[in-house]
Amino acid sequence: MAQWDRLRQLPVVYTQQLHELYDRDALPMDVRHYLSAWIEKQEWQRAARDHDLAVVLLQVLLENLDIQHSRFVQEESFLMQHNIRRYKQNFQRYLEDPCALASTILWFLEKEKEILQTADLAEQVQSLHVEQEAMETSSQQDLERKMAGLRNEVQCMEHTMICLEEQQDEFDFKYQTHKMEAVVDEAVRKTQIRVLQSLVNRLNDCRKSTLSDLNKLLDRTEDLIDILVKKELVEWQRRQQKSCIGAPDDVCLDQLEKWFTCVAVCLFQVREFLSKLEELVGKVSYDNDPVKSQRPTLQRRTDALLNDLLKSSFVVETQPSMPQGKGPLVLRTNVQFSVKTRSVCHSASLSLFLAHIFYVTFIYRRFNVLGTKTKALNMAESQSGGMVADFRHLVSDNGLKREKKSLSSKLFRRINPIPLTVTEELHIIYFDTVFELKGLSVQLQASSLPVVIISNSSQQQSAWASILWFNMLSLDTKDVMFFANCPAATWPQFGEMLSWQFLSATKRGLNADQLQMIAHRLFGKQKDYDTCKVAWSKFSKENSPDTFWVWFDGILVMVKTFLEDLWRDGLIMGFVSKGKEKSLLKKKQRGTFLLRFSESVIGGITFSWVDIDDFGQPDVKTVQPFTKVDLTQIPFHEIIRNFQILEAENIPENPLLYLYPNTPKDEAFRKYYSEKTGDDSPYIKYIKTKLVFVSKENTLEARSLVSSDMAQGEGLEPVNGLCGEAAGESCENPSPLETYHPDPLLSGPDEPPQELLMYLNNPNIFMDSDMFEDDPGQPDFSLQEFGFLPPQTCGSMYQ
Numbered sequence: 001m002a003q004w005d006r007l008r009q010l011p012v013v014y015t016q017q018l019h020e021l022y023d024r025d026a027l028p029m030d031v032r033h034y035l036s037a038w039i040e041k042q043e044w045q046r047a048a049r050d051h052d053l054a055v056v057l058l059q060v061l062l063e064n065l066d067i068q069h070s071r072f073v074q075e076e077s078f079l080m081q082h083n084i085r086r087y088k089q090n091f092q093r094y095l096e097d098p099c100a101l102a103s104t105i106l107w108f109l110e111k112e113k114e115i116l117q118t119a120d121l122a123e124q125v126q127s128l129h130v131e132q133e134a135m136e137t138s139s140q141q142d143l144e145r146k147m148a149g150l151r152n153e154v155q156c157m158e159h160t161m162i163c164l165e166e167q168q169d170e171f172d173f174k175y176q177t178h179k180m181e182a183v184v185d186e187a188v189r190k191t192q193i194r195v196l197q198s199l200v201n202r203l204n205d206c207r208k209s210t211l212s213d214l215n216k217l218l219d220r221t222e223d224l225i226d227i228l229v230k231k232e233l234v235e236w237q238r239r240q241q242k243s244c245i246g247a248p249d250d251v252c253l254d255q256l257e258k259w260f261t262c263v264a265v266c267l268f269q270v271r272e273f274l275s276k277l278e279e280l281v282g283k284v285s286y287d288n289d290p291v292k293s294q295r296p297t298l299q300r301r302t303d304a305l306l307n308d309l310l311k312s313s314f315v316v317e318t319q320p321s322m323p324q325g326k327g328p329l330v331l332r333t334n335v336q337f338s339v340k341t342r343s344v345c346h347s348a349s350l351s352l353f354l355a356h357i358f359y360v361t362f363i364y365r366r367f368n369v370l371g372t373k374t375k376a377l378n379m380a381e382s383q384s385g386g387m388v389a390d391f392r393h394l395v396s397d398n399g400l401k402r403e404k405k406s407l408s409s410k411l412f413r414r415i416n417p418i419p420l421t422v423t424e425e426l427h428i429i430y431f432d433t434v435f436e437l438k439g440l441s442v443q444l445q446a447s448s449l450p451v452v453i454i455s456n457s458s459q460q461q462s463a464w465a466s467i468l469w470f471n472m473l474s475l476d477t478k479d480v481m482f483f484a485n486c487p488a489a490t491w492p493q494f495g496e497m498l499s500w501q502f503l504s505a506t507k508r509g510l511n512a513d514q515l516q517m518i519a520h521r522l523f524g525k526q527k528d529y530d531t532c533k534v535a536w537s538k539f540s541k542e543n544s545p546d547t548f549w550v551w552f553d554g555i556l557v558m559v560k561t562f563l564e565d566l567w568r569d570g571l572i573m574g575f576v577s578k579g580k581e582k583s584l585l586k587k588k589q590r591g592t593f594l595l596r597f598s599e600s601v602i603g604g605i606t607f608s609w610v611d612i613d614d615f616g617q618p619d620v621k622t623v624q625p626f627t628k629v630d631l632t633q634i635p636f637h638e639i640i641r642n643f644q645i646l647e648a649e650n651i652p653e654n655p656l657l658y659l660y661p662n663t664p665k666d667e668a669f670r671k672y673y674s675e676k677t678g679d680d681s682p683y684i685k686y687i688k689t690k691l692v693f694v695s696k697e698n699t700l701e702a703r704s705l706v707s708s709d710m711a712q713g714e715g716l717e718p719v720n721g722l723c724g725e726a727a728g729e730s731c732e733n734p735s736p737l738e739t740y741h742p743d744p745l746l747s748g749p750d751e752p753p754q755e756l757l758m759y760l761n762n763p764n765i766f767m768d769s770d771m772f773e774d775d776p777g778q779p780d781f782s783l784q785e786f787g788f789l790p791p792q793t794c795g796s797m798y799q
Contacts, residue, residue: 004036007112013252014119021115027108028087030080034068035061039105046682047102049632054098061101062088107324117507121248140255143232146224147262153217154266160213161276164206168284171199200286210277211294217270218301224263225305229312232256237315241449241471244319244328246500253317257344260313264345267306271438274299307442310345310435314444317342320429320451329451329471330463341431341446423462424483426450426470449477465540465549472497488533491519495529498552505560508568514575521577521599522548546602554603562631563605571595571659571668572605584660585610586618591657593665595640598625605636609655621655634683637672640665642683 007018022029032039038060047054065088072080094101178192236256239249274295281291318340321328331337429448434441450470452463466483472493474482489497495515503509510518519529526532540549555574559567566572572595576584585592590612598604604625613619626639644652659668666673674681 002036003040003109003112003116004032006116010115010119014115017115017118018112021108021111025090026104028083030083031065031087032108035064038064040109044102044106044109048099048106051099054102058091058094058098058101062091065091117504120507121503122250143224143227143259146220146227147259150217150220150224150266151262153213153220154269157210157213157217157273158269160210161273164203164210165276165280167199167203167206168280171196171203172284174199203284204286204290207277208290211290211298214270214273214298217266218298218305221263221267221270221305224259225309228256228259228263229308232259233312233315237477238475240319241474241477242500244449245468245471245497246327246504248500248503253315253342253344257342257346260309260344261346264306264309264313267302267309268438270302271299271306271440274302303440306440310442311444313345314341314343314431314433314446316340316431316446316448319449326460326464327467329449329467330460331451331453332457332460333453333455339429339448343444420483421462422454423452423459423466425452426466426480426482427453428478428480447478450480450482461550461553462540464553468497468501469536469539483536486536488535489539491523491529491532491534494534494539495519501552501556502559502567505556506564506567508570510575514573517575517577517580518552551599551602555597555605558603558605558628558631561628563636565672566595566637572597573660581608582620585620588660588662589658590618591655592660592662593656593658594660595636601625601627603627607640607656609657611655635672635674637669638674638681638683640669641673 008015010018019029022032042057043053044057047057065084069081069084069088072084091101174192175196178196233256236251236253239247240251243249243251277291277295281289281295285292316339318338319328320331320337320339322331322335322337325332325337428450431446433444435444436442452466454460454463469486469489470482473487473489476482495510495518498518499509499515516529519526519532522534522538523529523532538548540547542548559572559574563572567574574595574597576594576596578599581594581596585594585608588610590610593607593609595605595607598606604627606623606625608620608622611619611621623643626636630639640656642654643656644654656665659665674683676682
């Protein structure tokens with residue numbers, strides 16, 4: 001099914017996100033809708049860097065808009081004629097920079113995929129957590145029964161109030177009649193007085209019973225408020241914390257809103273009952289009237305319960321986030337961000353107004369918040385019917401110079417002398433509003449989860465690490481000094497968080513084997529990793545700048561950008577150590593290969609395959625990792641498809657035959673292949689014959705005859721026991737000569753040496769030449785593959 005059609009069929013909560021996405025002028029929803037089929041078929045990623053293709057796509061886009069305009073002329077749709085004409089004029093401004101339009105459309109398509117992924121994740125959660133859902137369902141059913149019991153008691157109280165009023169009216173009528181008749185007969189008068197006394201006694205008993213029932217009703221209400229505020233709301237807040245860092249938790253507020261509203265409505269009805277009692281007492285009262293003595297206490301208790309409920313009902317539904325940020329809760333100065341607040345007490349009879357709205361508390365630096373700071377809570381901004389205030393165009397601005405320290409900064413330094421980096425400073429955004437209804441006025445305040453505010457995009461990766469760590473561990477959502485005394489994470493907590501990153505980005509998390517490899521990398525070999533702990537410094541500070549987080553995030557970004565489909569389909573083993581890789585492949589038939597992430601190159605992926613050496617023994621070989629420099633030029637599946645080596649007799653051969661454990665390569669990757677092959681392949685300029693030789697530093701290197709801007713990337717990795725990604729445990733004490741030095745033969749920047757051209761024209765004539773003589777310890781074969789940059793130095797921290 002087409003992507004746009006899938007989006008239109010999503011539940012309301014996700015179509016709302018779609019509407020928010022297209023609440024921008026860059027790509028009107030009308031254009032996306034009417035040209036959906038054409039838009040989804042184009043190579044926008046390639047057009048974003050290919051000016052000629054971008055020009056063609058822009059021209060076709062304008063032509064399609066003309067076609068749509070003609071259609072609306074025939075249909076006499078005046079409004080759409082006007083809109084399409086205006087859209088075309090707006091798109092024409094991209095004539096000078098068509099690549100910018102391609103990038104814009106690509107961004108929208110990626111955001112659409114994220115919405116679909118979120119919806120799919122929610123569906124997966126629905127099916128994966130059956131037992132947990134059964135428990136939640138049982139808990140919810142119990143709460144629903146209590147809510148039904150509360151509503152039933154309120155209805156009974158309504159009937160009781162009617163009976164009480166009728167009883168009082170009967171007494172009042174007979175009493176007034178008795179006064180007007182002025183009975184002379186003493187016996188008759190005493191009889192009437194006895195009747196009146198009986199009526200007033202019954203009235204008094206009924207009032208006492210009513211007050212007792214109201215107390216019981218408030219007891220039941222208080223119990224429910226405790227459950228809602230101290231359990232359900234706290235659990236929702238924790239789920240929201242985890243969802244902000246990728247957990248597939250349900251953070252929908254609709255059910256919570258239903259419960260909060262039910263209790264709030266019942267409490268307002270209790271206030272009406274108390275007002276009715278006050279009215280009845282004004283008409284008929286007597287000595288020791290229980291209503292006079294007990295009603296004020298009940299009123300205070302009712303208002304206190306309402307106050308507690310309403311204060312807890314005002315929440316931040318969507319945490320602060322930038323449109324193109326790495327994740328929520330990381331804000332950048334002078335860049336717009338959005339945030340959404342919501343009251344989960346909603347009823348047609350409950351009217352809220354958002355009065356003075358916005359202030360921010362910071363440590364170290366003060367920030368002004370620019371944009372629309374005052375909004376009314378209304379239902380127009382929420383298709384679910386909730387009371388929502390959606391702030392979409394706020395900007396955090398560094399209002400004071402760095403040298404002007406605020407009072408809170410000085411106080412913080414005195415309390416805790418531990419210096420924090422900018423990305424460890426946590427700030428909270430507060431929202432204030434006033435609830436006013438029928439004489440009740442309650443000050444409400446909601447607060448965001450702690451945010452990190454940066455001033456440069458280079459700080460974003462580190463800031464996101466802080467957000468991950470805080471929301472993984474902290475149950476106190478207002479602990480802005482968290483990093484002054486930062487706790488360690490247990491391995492189960494840490495591993496789950498890492499898996500969430502892949503799950504949220506690609507819809508496929510990490511399996512037990514992949515997590516075990518990461519645990520082994522962090523702690524070494526252990527019998528039980530569950531007792532191990534990861535310190536904050538080990539996660540994001542040690543071995544800076546190449547910290548564990550930088551390495552892991554580099555892989556995540558690479559997978560999300562270039563390898564998402566391959567990862568989601570389970571074709572990439574990914575996190576597997578070199579030793580484990582070797583033991584797996586040596587048991588397999590020749591040509592079996594697997595794909596894994598580099599342990600030494602940030603954001604690198606490589607593949608290794610098993611071959612048979614001259615002695616009939618399995619021999620595992622590995623290529624130098626490919627990075628975004630390579631993958632922006634050619635898809636990884638095309639690298640696998642076209643990879644070749646020169647074996648005996650110089651016959652080109654692709655050594656990659658079976659994806660581990662035994663799936664034929666083409667069967668695994670065919671659906672990703674480009675339809676065009678050979679000279680017609682769009683990647684033909686990257687699939688040129690490359691010369692491979694052995695350098696004096698025992699490093700295999702491939703060089704390309706194409707221009708340097710066509711052959712960016714990394715060189716081949718050492719193989720067959722040499723240092724590098726394939727070296728395994730033998731690379732613990734690397735030689736200082738591992739860094740690549742260009743061979744003088746290929747040092748000319750303009751054209752290759754004559755000997756090199758002769759070799760490419762007829763490589764057989766050099767078979768006995770010492771031009772390409774290998775070092776004694778090297779395997780006797782040459783490689784034919786892509787031309788990448790020189791190989792990485794062996795023995796870096798991630799070996």
